[in-house]
Amino acid sequence: MNRQHMVALLVLSLVSLGLAATAHSQDVLIRNARVHTLTAQGTLEHADVLLRDGRVVDVGNGLAAAGAQVIEANGRPLTPGLFGGMSGLGISEIEQEASTVDRSALVDGGAAGPGFVPRPEFDVTPAFNPDSAAIGVNRAEGITFAMIAPTASGALFAGQGAVARLDGSDNPFVAASRTQFLDMGSSATDGVGFSRGAQFMLLEQATREALPGKPLQAGDVRLLTPTGREVFARYLAGGRMAFAVDRAVDIRQVLEFAARHGVKPVIVGGAQASQVATLLARSKVPVVLEPLLALPGTFDQLGASMDDAAKLQRAGVPVMFTHFSAGTNQAHKVRQGAGVAVAHGLPWDAALAALTSTPADVFGLGAKAGRIMPGSPADLVLWSGDPLEVTSVAERVWIGGRPQSMRSRQTELRDRYRPTGLTSGPAAPAPQE
């Protein structure tokens, strides 16, 4: 057994321990909600949801449970917790303060020198800080899980990330969600030879080194460290690799690379993905979109449009959302982006799936995750109104059946500076704790 497998097992056992720890928590019965199940059952009006031992155990009408805490939803919407996209949550507190940022194994421009060593073995998850104030703010906005993703700083290989459930635990990572991140296209050429061709040259060279059956000879120029070869080999053996790439032709090249080597690609960004939607659909390759992109930030993004999500969905491409420009602190803005995608033609149910069941499926969280059905993780959000609407807010959030604090630095400041004469809002939710 190698080190990575041991780490994976350790992660799994910690997750199991975490679930066991909730075994004696109080049952919760959410009554009379508009339940968006994200299953074949669709949306259930006036439905009840029973939470026990960190999971949803029943969904239906007229549910009862002795001793359960009862939450009256009064018809308000209940959804699975939302996916915060490709995120720096927990690894980046204040983007412009380097001492609070752990996103990259490379300093800016560090890849450009002759000593460039790609580090696919870099794993950002040990840097994760569950006590980050940014997590508290975003969790209170209904974000319950996110892909904690390293950044490549222009250097092709970013390293490994994984999905975290934002439950405040020290190791909230889902082992099956591990993903290798690579930056491709114009944003990544500076560090690796000033040509997209150089990106594929290095990628193929790293692949050749890592593949079994092609042992390196003494004197071979080696790109990867021994650990790098070991880790990269695992991703080449059917692992998941996320490619940050926008241009249509670059996406095609990535898909060909993935097909040659049997990796499962995820396209991140994909500003021109709708131009190759048929190909993506045929290859069942999912895309993580910035749904608010309607202008070419680069030449790679020419043609980006707010109806791209709708076009990809119509073609049968699994679509997810992220929010790049505001990064960590405003991960919650994905919800607004999903609403905008709806205004530009994406069916409402597909938009909610893009924030819940689709990322759960793509990143291996389990067939019941990102849904509300018996056996689902009890990661849920009760909303004041339409969950995609900008005037709605998350009123209650559960992760693993535990109510999450709706307080944050922001609510503390809000209350300290509340205008004189105001006590609390008429529609303010009852305190949770």
Added chain:
Amino acid sequence: MSLLQFGGVTLAFFVLAAQAAPAPYPSTYQSPSSTPVLIRNATVLDGAGRRLDGADVLIRDGKIVEVGTALSQGDAATIDAKGRWVTPGLIDVHSHLGVYASPGINATQDGNEATDPVTAGVWAEHSVWPQDPGFATALAGGVTTLQVLPGSANLIGGRGVTLRNVPATTYQAMKFPGAPQGLKMACGENPKRVYGERKQAPSTRMGNVASYRQAFADAEDYQHQWQKYETELAAYEKKKEKDRDPAERPVPPKRDLRLDTLVAAMQGQVQVQIHCYRADEMAVMLDLAREYHFKIAAFHHGVEAYKIADRLAQEGVCGALWADWWGFKLEAYDGIWENLAYVDAPKNGCAIVHSDSEEGIQRLNQEAAKAMSRGQRAGLDIPPERAIRWITSNAAKALGIAGQVGTLEPGKIADVVVWNRDPFSVYALPDLVYIDGALAFDRHHPPVTPRSDFLLGQPGVAQ
């Protein structure tokens, strides 16, 4: 000596100078030809604080004629707006469209003259690229007027320009006729980071303030030199012809574009717009304004404006703010959702939603919706007819153009948006946008939508 002692004379000189010669780089904006339009049966938010249900808006000769019920059609073409909402055209007081154009490549980085911390002599308009495709996407979001500012690398970054959001091949053809220029200043982290990293002043906040003070002190001195010249010239010209020695004719001081701008600020001829995040730094800037006798139109970004909301209202300074940006740098760490609502709350409070973003400018209505909703939940009574002011009339006030735009009151320029529904929604989209009474955007008839030269013929771009 202070401006108060010399202000009258100096002001007279500059006003005379301004009248004598036409302003350089004048607007060539032409009102488009338009035919009368009657928008019927809409929910109207007039930008002046009123909501009218089932109301009509009559537009003629590029002006708002009347808002009311059952207006007579006359020769006007009718738009049935049943179920739809009508607002004034939106105004963004803080944009870098044209100066940081899309695509954001090396060639389009024209927003910060980051070679000196005080570049008051530069004008953002001379960087504006009218082919920035962002103008059209902003129009699709209902933006009819915008101020393009220099960036915030510098303490005093230069003059901003207010533009009509119309397609044009020159910026002069977009320039809002008669709108005062802005003066962009910046507090805090950006200037001290940009110059401190070069081991150059300023590298600290105290360095920032010393540099503003020196710049304005220089401007006062410059003003005095001109005043002295004016006095001597007047005395010279008062002499009888035979007593005049041409060799003694006073020589005017050398014109300094940098100091001209600061003098213009002290004389109230430009609207001072200050990028400033922290409450304590805004208080320092209010003192600076007092020391050098200028008026601050608005603090921009102001993520801590809520901490001094009463003072801003008392001093008549607007807060041009985001709904939810926070935490990307330390001076933004205390951002809260209720910032706009708290700044709006006091008597005379002036809250503005600004974008500072080619993405945000496409959805000012949604930013206002977020802030309105959070304010309501904090217990403030903010109906849509109040919140719409944040992206219309309050913005016009900060730009010094409230007499022309920002409301649907009779006589105002007919910049009008017909929304497909309540604009305070993520699903809301402008159906029709009128500028000067002419249809500038029609969501259902894309040929009406402008498209920049840059996007023409690009493969993969919808043509």
